[in-house]
Amino acid sequence: EVQLVESGGGLVQPGGSLRLSCAASGFTFSSYEMMWVRQAPGKGLEWVSYISNSAGIIYYAESVKGRFTISRDNAKNSLYLQMNGLRAEDTALYYCARGLGHLSALDYWGQGTLVTVSS
Amino acid sequence: SYELTQPPSVSVSPGQTASITCSGDELENKYTYWYQQKPGRSPLLVIYQDNRRPSGIPERFSGSNSGNTATLNISGAQAMDEADYHCQTWDSSTMVFGGGTKLTVL
Numbered sequence: 001e002v003q004l005v006e007s008g009g010g011l012v013q014p015g016g017s018l019r020l021s022c023a024a025s026g027f028t029f030s031s032y033e034m035m036w037v038r039q040a041p042g043k044g045l046e047w048v049s050y051i052s053n054s055a056g057i058i059y060y061a062e063s064v065k066g067r068f069t070i071s072r073d074n075a076k077n078s079l080y081l082q083m084n085g086l087r088a089e090d091t092a093l094y095y096c097a098r099g100l101g102h103l104s105a106l107d108y109w110g111q112g113t114l115v116t117v118s119s
Numbered sequence: 120s121y122e123l124t125q126p127p128s129v130s131v132s133p134g135q136t137a138s139i140t141c142s143g144d145e146l147e148n149k150y151t152y153w154y155q156q157k158p159g160r161s162p163l164l165v166i167y168q169d170n171r172r173p174s175g176i177p178e179r180f181s182g183s184n185s186g187n188t189a190t191l192n193i194s195g196a197q198a199m200d201e202a203d204y205h206c207q208t209w210d211s212s213t214m215v216f217g218g219g220t221k222l223t224v225l
Contacts, residue, residue, distance in 0.1 A: 035214065045154070045162065045205050047214035059212045062120070100167060103209045105152035107173065109161040 002026040002108045004096050009113030016086050020113055022079040022096030030054075030074035033099035035106060036081050038092035038115075048094070049081065050103075064090075086117045121210035123217035130223045137193040139220045141206030144187060151189035152207045153182060155200075156219075162205060166191060196224050 008020040020036070036048040049070040050059040058070055069082040079096050093114050097106035124142045131137035141151060151169050154162035164173050166182040169189065179194045193200050201224045206217040 037214075037216075044203075044219040045156075045207075045216040047216060050212075050214065061213070095161060100164070103212075103214075104150070105164050105167040105207070106154075106162070107164050107167075109163075111161055 002098070004098065004108055004110035006094065006096050006110045006113035009094060009115045011116045011118065012086055013119050014087060014117055016117070017082070017084045018086065018115060020081040020083065020094055020096075020115070022110055024077045024079065024096075024098075027098070029072075029077040033102065034072060034079045035097050035099060036070060036079075036094060037097055037106070037109075038090075038094045039112075040089075040092040043092075046092070050099075051079070083115070086115075088117050091115060091117045121208075121213065121215050123206055123208060123215055125204075125206060125217040125220045127218070128221045128223065130225060131193070131196045133197060133224055134195055137196045137200070137222055137224075139191045139193075139204050139206075139222065141189045141191070141217050142187050143189075143208065143215075146187050146189055146208065147184050149208045149210070151182065151184050153180075153191045154205045154207065156203045156205065157201075165204075193222070196222075198224050200224055 003025045005023045051070045067085040071080045093112040095112045096110045098108040100107040153166040156162045169184040170182040181192045203219045205219045
């Protein structure tokens with residue numbers, strides 16, 4: 001069974017940093033593209049970042065470019081999101097999700113980890 | 120930047136067909152994907168590559184994509200189909216989501 005379990009969320013002050021993790025199991029992690037998607041309270045889905053299976057290709061949404069860094073450790077079956085310079089508008093539930101194929105749909109999602117940026 | 124536009128809400132009577140649209144410039148030239156999200160739950164993929172259903176998704180879910188509009192149809196809508204529906208595509212190296220549509224079955 002495919003499982004994605006996020007962790008690392010919490011309350012942080014504006015300008016602060018957090019590192020999110022996503023533990024994957026039930027599939028060959030190194031074969032799949034992975035993404036982070038967030039959802040602000042009561043709002044729609046917003047794509048955050050993409051990483052190819054080998055980490056050779058990385059993309060970011062304009063809203064986080066220069067502040068967030070996506071990475072993965074295929075030996076540990078883990079995906080990460082380092083978030084620096086956090087702003088109030090980054091407050092959201094952060095999901096990690098698996099790509100169905102190359103730049104395709106997201107076929108499995110974690111349960112999300114909540115990030116709250118507030119003083 | 121590329122944008123996808125969805126109606127904020129759609130209502131349907133039980134047993135009827137619900138149609139949820141997603142509009143974007145020359146969207147027919149891109150694949151569209153659809154997700155169902157129930158309150159407090161993670162999104163669930165219900166349609167990929169415009170009209171394909173993942174394993175386990177009921178046949179009453181179907182999709183199409185023509186011109187500037189992709190459409191998710193739910194035939195014989197049931198109370199369990201009440202949820203938010205999000206469309207998604209790729210524009211070059213950017214994943215784009217629509218704003219989401221709340222489907223009410225009443």
